[in-house]
Amino acid sequence: MAASRPLVSVYDEKGQSTGRSVVLPAVFRAPIRTDIVSFVHDQMRRNKRQAHAVSSKAGEQTSAESWGTGRAVARIPRVRGGGTHRSGQGAFGNMCRGGRMYAPLKVWRKWHRKINLKQRRYALVSAIAASGVPSLVLARGTIETVPEIPLVVSDKFQDLKKTKEAVAVLRKVGAWSDILKVYASKHTRAGKGKMRNRRTVMKRGPVIIYDKDNGVKNAFRNIPGVSLLNVERLNLLRLAPGGHLGRFLIWTESAFKKLDALYGTWSKKSQLKVDFNLPQPMMTNSDLGRLLKAFEIQSVLRAPIKRQARRKVKKNPLKNIGLMSRLNPYAGVQKRQTLLTQLKGRRTGKTIESKVAARKARTHASVKARRLSSVNLVKITKKQNAVATKKATTTKSS
């Protein structure tokens, strides 16, 4: 699937599709680089800062001197003189009450950042591309009442003069739910900004991007959340607020058509920017699914290992009967016999009389006879044999 440049239909102020359509500008196929956008946004945000500093005299307007050692007090400089509370109090240090702060703020801090032109343009181009991907726009938080993404509206938008008309148009075009979201998000700022004329905060709504301002600005500027941008002067801080891609953009037809001239297509350089062409992507094909199934890759892979031979746990045959039987098939039989004899012993009643009777019955002769008669008895080890014969001999002798 080569980089298709499909047709985008143009919608009128009633939200209906006019017959016209525009070819998708190549910018929308540019690589989407969140890292570059994040970095450039971060740098750009610093550029609106105003210098602030602490007075250089703060905390230094005393002639305090340390009392030195031997006075049972800490060695910080102390205020001279007498007759007032202040005398003898610590001065100058950041830890002292009324002292200067640690590293007093200076006006000559580097407030603004210079960003390379190429990076700035790359970020912008990524932001525009991301705004054309429906999932990114929806993930950022637009609601799905929009007829098409990217949304292109007829140039009549640019001629709107009244906010009332602007609102009606936004409703028809499916963007009003975004603005309701903005209304719902109005709240008091957390922090000191409250008392510094920055009391309320709210979310960002759609951006209207126009080519020629015949009243658009005035019509839309009072609607909360709406940002207005001229195509030729797009602002990353508005296209990717918070450094996050996917703000909902509404393009007018002529603005949309200008994008190819502004940013170029890969085969043609930009006409309106000096020495700029769209950035090359790192991967020509980023569709991992298709790549993995492609013949070029599949033909070079070895067959998949479906069953991996894993570490075998060694089991103890003395505890594991199954394993024991595999090693010594007779073990099963032995075990069975011992169990049966044990059970036999258990089944007969263990009264004292029966025990006595049993012991009486166990004469040497009977035991020996039993030992010699049966063939399938337990194999007696040499030790056992020696002990048995010893027993026999000792008893014989006694």
Add this chain to the structure above:
Amino acid sequence: SIAFLVTRRQKMPKGRFDQASSNVQWMVIRNNSSFLRKRKLGTFTTEPNNLRNRNTFRLNGLIHPKVVGVEAVKDGKGVVFSTGSIKNIKKPTKRFHKVKLTKDPRRTLTTIRRTIRKQRYRKDLKMAALRRASALLRGQRLALTTPTATTTGKRAGKAAAATTSS
């Protein structure tokens, strides 16, 4: 992802491709989305067509052209089964083909199962879709049978989920 052998030799066509494949979109969205809910219990998403509300590539409801969604019918019985049309990815209002399945559960589940299987439409989501439908239908059933269904605990939660989810 499991690589499988292709019998036909599909060679990759040459040229520049659309940069915003689902994988690229995933890299943008995975940690950064209005639907993301990161809690101690786990990471979840509330996007509309995620069958398990889990934040994973496969289950994501926004990224893929082919998408399966199952939601409860608002204030009523049954389930809305939505599939994403590949043609209309750029048109959010037309994208989903939604079917209301209001007959008995067996028929609902069969419809879902057959649609996914016969169309070979995201077979990997079949079980997830069935389970979700099953759970939603069960919630609706419980909401009806228990007389004091609106009182406490799990049942109330299920009933609330059944009626308010979608």
